[in-house]
Amino acid sequence: MPEPLIALRDVSRVYRRGADDVHALEHVSLTIAGGLFAALMGPSGSGKSTLLNLLSGIDRPSGGDVVVAGKRLNDLSEDALARWRSRHVGLIFQFYNLIPVLSALENVELPLLLTALDRRERLARARLALDVVGLGARAAHAPAELSGGEQQRVAIARAIVTDPDLIIADEPTGDLDARNADQILRLLLELSHELQKTVVMVTHDPRASEWVDIVFHLEKGVLKETYAGGAGKARAPATGGPP
């Protein structure tokens, strides 16, 4: 069995808020094989975003191990984590989080500024990424001139432009109507199935389970259930749940 791309072992995350602690994640263990399209589902406040933040190395666990692409993220310093993120993770947010003063093309170019590529190469790659999401013609537009669905596609282009192993999306369709949501889900599916990216997405959309390979269901910080999604591409069995 190949190394899973993601392995969480007994991961907990406690937020200290004044006197009482918030146990956002409690003893979560799971693995996700490379190239899968995975969904994290569960009610609001169940710890989905917290889990994503640990996977992408934006946050660190209070306990347990987070291993992504063979790297134990717990060991990395803040700066090392930032560098690691810039190479291995593409991030997609619910509200797109594009930089308003930069054009679509410049937004997509942004992560490449952290690489050694020269400007010509950066722009060439950013254009390519915009073409992939079908927005090559809108390169010069400011985010405010684009619809929500288009902005999220620009964000996807920004997430894939560095050719990362892992794409993390927190409610990427949460702010979109059904038609645009479908377009985004299809894009993510293609990234996973055609470009062999591992995509982990948080979603509230019940229809989303039809699109993904595997669903993790969280409740109150605990991994309650793991099941195959409609795309049914689960190549490696997912393991998880509290011991």
Place this chain on the structure above:
Amino acid sequence: MSLPISYSVRNVRARLRRTSLTIAVIALAVVASAVFLALISSLQRTLVSTGSPANLVVLRKGSDNDGSSMLTLEAYQAIRFFDGIARNAEGQPIVSPEMVVQPTVRAVSGTRENVLARGVEPMALVVHDRVRIVAGRMFRPSSGEAVLGAGTVGRYQGARLGEELAFGRRRWRVVGIMEAAGSSFESEVWVDARELASDANRPFPYSGIRLRVAAGADRDALVRRIEDDPRYALEAKPETDYYAEQAKSSRSLYVLLVVLAVPVGIAAGLGAANTMFAAVQARTVEIGTLRALGFSRATILRAFLLESFGVAMVGFAVGAVGTLALAAGIGAVLGDIGFTAATFTTNLVALRVGAGDLAAAFLFAAAIGIIGGLLPAWRAARLRPVEALRKA
């Protein structure tokens, strides 16, 4: 590689309107400091340009200006024939004995100002070769006539060709106007030396002597000879040094500059800090996003400092234009500015804003921007991405 400068520049541009109050305050700090610096440097330029390197000023030992010096007729007669003094075509030594008093004169506005009245003899126009009579003629001895520096014309009551200027115990008929390349002679009133001394009730006819050193002569030897003469306790120095010392006393104006600029600078700095805090607040999610994408704290710090600097530069640009407009306006409406700091007499100074004055104001604005931006930029850099992104 890190965030491009254009990121900061565009953010400055994007919130120009919301930042306009801060920009206005920074512009005010620029105007205040640049205009004041320009006043000081204009005054210094006026004074320094008054001296001629070929001339010596001879005063009583210990006097640092004409006004507090006294010299006997006998001393003048002796010094005149020292070696090393230039002579005119008729073979006379080019030596100008001068009496300086500082009477008050009534300005057109009604206020009283101390003016420098210089009692001279005809040789004065030879020693001070940059002084030229541009209208009328030189005064005639013992006839109650005066020649006015161009800067005083129209400033004082009766200070016009053909009118009468009142100072001391009498009225002086204005028969000529002189110019002197913008130097402080243009702020003076010249009359007959003996007439001035008797009007001012001075026991000696002269305050000091100005003389022209002969070309090729040993200036230092002449200075030593004058200073070492046991009969008269005198001191001699190049006229350029004399006026440079007068200019030095205008340095006390820098204290005033600091007193003026510090509070305005602090207000501007607080304004800059305030708008930058607002920017950090408004862009928390954006900062979280940049950090999540992998940009370092140092990059965020730099970008926000640069932005604050950019706001300050807009303020500087507005202030610089304002300064030049104000200086032009002052020149057109008020004419010369009366300065009394250096010699207690009024120096009429044409306000000119130099590149150095603007450069200093630029540094001031830059410091306001960078110091004001430091804390907000630091806060931006310290934002933890997880927390920042939750603000969505």
